[in-house]
Amino acid sequence: MLIGIVSRRGTALVATLGLGTLLGCGVAAELAESEGPGTSPAGSMRHSEADLYVASARLWRPMTVAVCWENPGLLDGTQRQWVRDAVARTWETRSGIRFTGWGTCTAASQGLRINISDAGPHVKVLGNGVNGRAQGMVLNFTFNNWGQSCRNTLQYCIETIAVHEFGHVMGYAHEQNRPDTPSSCTEPPQGSSGDLTIGPWDLSSVMNYCNPQWNGDGNLSATDQQGAQQTYGVPWDSLGGNHTSGPAVAARGANRLDVFARGTDNQLWQAYWTGAMWNLWFPLGGTLTSDPAAVSRDGSRIDVFARGSDNSIMQKSWNGLLWSGWSSLGGSFASGPAVASWGASRMDVFVRGTDNQLWQTFWAGSTWSAWLPLGGTLTSDPAAVSWGSNRIDVFVRGSDNAIYQKSWDGLSWSDWSSLGGNFTSSPAVASRGANQLDVFARGTDNNLWMNSWNGASWSGWQWRGGELASAPEAVSKAAGQLDVFYVSPDGSMRHSGYNNGW
Numbered sequence: 001m002l003i004g005i006v007s008r009r010g011t012a013l014v015a016t017l018g019l020g021t022l023l024g025c026g027v028a029a030e031l032a033e034s035e036g037p038g039t040s041p042a043g044s045m046r047h048s049e050a051d052l053y054v055a056s057a058r059l060w061r062p063m064t065v066a067v068c069w070e071n072p073g074l075l076d077g078t079q080r081q082w083v084r085d086a087v088a089r090t091w092e093t094r095s096g097i098r099f100t101g102w103g104t105c106t107a108a109s110q111g112l113r114i115n116i117s118d119a120g121p122h123v124k125v126l127g128n129g130v131n132g133r134a135q136g137m138v139l140n141f142t143f144n145n146w147g148q149s150c151r152n153t154l155q156y157c158i159e160t161i162a163v164h165e166f167g168h169v170m171g172y173a174h175e176q177n178r179p180d181t182p183s184s185c186t187e188p189p190q191g192s193s194g195d196l197t198i199g200p201w202d203l204s205s206v207m208n209y210c211n212p213q214w215n216g217d218g219n220l221s222a223t224d225q226q227g228a229q230q231t232y233g234v235p236w237d238s239l240g241g242n243h244t245s246g247p248a249v250a251a252r253g254a255n256r257l258d259v260f261a262r263g264t265d266n267q268l269w270q271a272y273w274t275g276a277m278w279n280l281w282f283p284l285g286g287t288l289t290s291d292p293a294a295v296s297r298d299g300s301r302i303d304v305f306a307r308g309s310d311n312s313i314m315q316k317s318w319n320g321l322l323w324s325g326w327s328s329l330g331g332s333f334a335s336g337p338a339v340a341s342w343g344a345s346r347m348d349v350f351v352r353g354t355d356n357q358l359w360q361t362f363w364a365g366s367t368w369s370a371w372l373p374l375g376g377t378l379t380s381d382p383a384a385v386s387w388g389s390n391r392i393d394v395f396v397r398g399s400d401n402a403i404y405q406k407s408w409d410g411l412s413w414s415d416w417s418s419l420g421g422n423f424t425s426s427p428a429v430a431s432r433g434a435n436q437l438d439v440f441a442r443g444t445d446n447n448l449w450m451n452s453w454n455g456a457s458w459s460g461w462q463w464r465g466g467e468l469a470s471a472p473e474a475v476s477k478a479a480g481q482l483d484v485f486y487v488s489p490d491g492s493m494r495h496s497g498y499n500n501g502w
Contacts, residue, residue: 052207052227053178053194058127058171062467062489063232065169066101066111070135076116079141079158083114086159086218087166090206094225096233096465097170112136112169118145121161126192127171137165160218167207167224170232175201175208185210198227233447233465234502239271239485239493241281245336246426246470247485247493248294250302251477258302259485261493262288268304268316271493286314286326290336291381291426291471293349297341305329305337305349313337313351313361329361331371335426340384340392348386350394352378358396358406374406376416380426381471383439387431395419395427395439403427403441403451419451421461425471428484432476440484442468448486464502466494 072080084102091097105113115135123130123137130136141158143150150157168191175181177189180201187209204211204221220228229235245262252258255275263269268284290307297303300320308314313329335352345365353359358374380397387393390410398404403419425442432438437453448466452459470487477483482498496502 052198052202052205052224052231053173053175054196054198054227054231055126055171055173055192055194056196058125058129059231060097060128060170063096063465064098064100064467066109067099068101068103068105068109068111068113070105070113070115072104073116076141079154082155082158083139083162086162090163090218090220091166091170091228091232093235094220095228095231095235096467097228099166114139116141118142120146121165123165123168126168126173126194130169137169139165156218160215163218163220164206164215170228172207172227175205176210181210198230199223229465229502230463233463234496234498236466236494236496238488239278239280239495241269241271241493242491243269243470243487243493244491245288246291246487247473248292248304249473249475249483249485250294250296250304251475251483252296252299252302254478254481257475257477257483258294258296259493259495260284260292260294260304261487262290262292262306264491268292268306284316284323286316293337293339295339295341295347297347298344301344303339303341303347305339307333307336307351313349329368331359331361333359335378335381338382338384338394340386340394342386342389342391348384348392350374350382350384352380352382352396358382358394374413376404376406383427383429385429385431385437387436388434393429393431393437395429397423397426397441403439405439419458419461421449421451423449425468428472428474430474430476430482430484432482433479438474438476438482440464440472440474442471442486448472448484464496466496 087099110132112130113134114137117138118140119138121139124133140146173192173194174190176185176187177193178197178201202221202223204216205224206216206220242264243261244264248260250258257273259271261269266287268286268288269281270284271278271280287309288306289309292304292306294302294304302318304316306314311332313331314326315329316326317324333351334354338350339347341347347363349361351359356378358376358378360372360374362369377399378396379399383395385393392408394406396404401422403421404416406416407414422444423441424444428440430438435455439451441449443449446468448464448468449461450464451461467488468486469489472484472486474482474484484496486494488494
């Protein structure tokens with residue numbers, strides 16, 4: 001049973017829209033019982049603060065939600081596209097949720113089922129409670145009987161309502177329902193409430209009836225965006241492909257990224273970013289038995305490393321004009337490699353040995369050193385980065401599934417130190433500047449987790465969402481920037497970028 005289908009709006013909205021029947025939405029009065037939110041990989045892991053009033057048991061996991069139309073018409077294709085574009089521009093652009101499909105429902109269709117009706121827009125229940133429900137969402141495209149003034153601003157009303165209603169589908173209650181709502185907001189609570197208040201009450205939220213701009217004019221507030229990332233992770237884009245390993249990435253300056261992965265044919269495959277567009281996936285040969293690793297030690301060169309079919313570490317190099325063949329660095333190893341470089345004449349390669357120790361070889365401009373043991377008990381590929389001359393930081397997963405760090409300061413290696421956590425993949429690491437480190441790994445929830453060093457202390461593990469089927473990889477192509485890659489369950493490559501925000 002739906003309640004509060006027609007809601008009140010302030011005089012500012014009446015003046016703006018001139019609605020005879022004021023726009024509203026509704027959700028079911030009570031949420032059905034369900035399991036609580038997923039458990040974090042470790043007690044030391046946490047979510048960063050943001051806003052929104054969340055029904056935490058109603059968040060979608062996985063974060064890809066099928067959408068279908070129950071009664072699409074021949075003449076409403078434009079309106080349906082307005083809805084899809086509004087959702088893509090807001091919730092999908094600013095978080096990791098993805099709404100897919102958008103075709104005609106069948107009797108068996110799961111996910112969100114949308115009915116088009118000249119009635120008050122609403123959803124039947126918050127979040128994943130609408131999964132498979134007939135008329136789980138109702139949207140109005142004509143406004144001939146309900147909200148007639150919207151006929152004068154048809155696209156605006158359809159888009160703005162869609163952003164608000166899809167907020168409910170994501171599990172967000174009305175902001176004015178929060179217990180910390182100030183007395184200055186006189187709109188009464190409507191529909192179901194959440195169980196998790198995150199951050200301060202937000203007047204500008206698209207979920208707040210007291211917002212002086214109706215539904216935020218269909219634009220997420222800054223704290224809506226932060227809250228969406230807390231509950232559905234950072235946004236990502238798909239680079240396609242079909243991969244059977246985790247990625248490797250090298251940056252040859254602020255406008256160039258080269259990404260590598262093993263394909264279903266066990267060859268090395270490459271895609272690259274030119275600063276304006278992606279050129280996607282072409283083969284480079286080889287027979288890989290591990291994730292690759294890659295580094296650029298100047299503005300033109302790339303060196304790629306991987307374990308070969310004989311378990312030795314193989315190298316392939318780009319000199320700015322063409323690729324070399326594969327050459328062997330020897331050895332017999334139990335993991336894929338990691339590589340770091342602090343200059344054009346230096347590369348350090350790390351790998352887990354058959355004794356589960358960390359092993360190192362380095363290239364100082366002319367030849368490779370012998371393989372050297374560095375101790376430890378590894379249960380993953382290593383990750384390595386250099387943020388300055390004669391400085392290397394190496395990260396691994398230990399036997400307790402926590403992430404461990406070992407550092408070279410130009411004179412000696414440190415002991416191993418633990419960053420804690422509980423992970424199911426190798427780590428990744430990037431440096432946005434001197435004495436800055438960002439470490440990533442896949443948690444037991446198959447989501448991305450991040451821990452940052454600011455030169456004095458670690459942030460602690462923070463959830464970043466995603467749906468990882470591989471270890472992540474990360475690189476910084478310019479000061480303050482990050483690019484993170486991982487392979488999704490369907491084998492495609494996904495990418496997230498950070499530049500003063502995700």
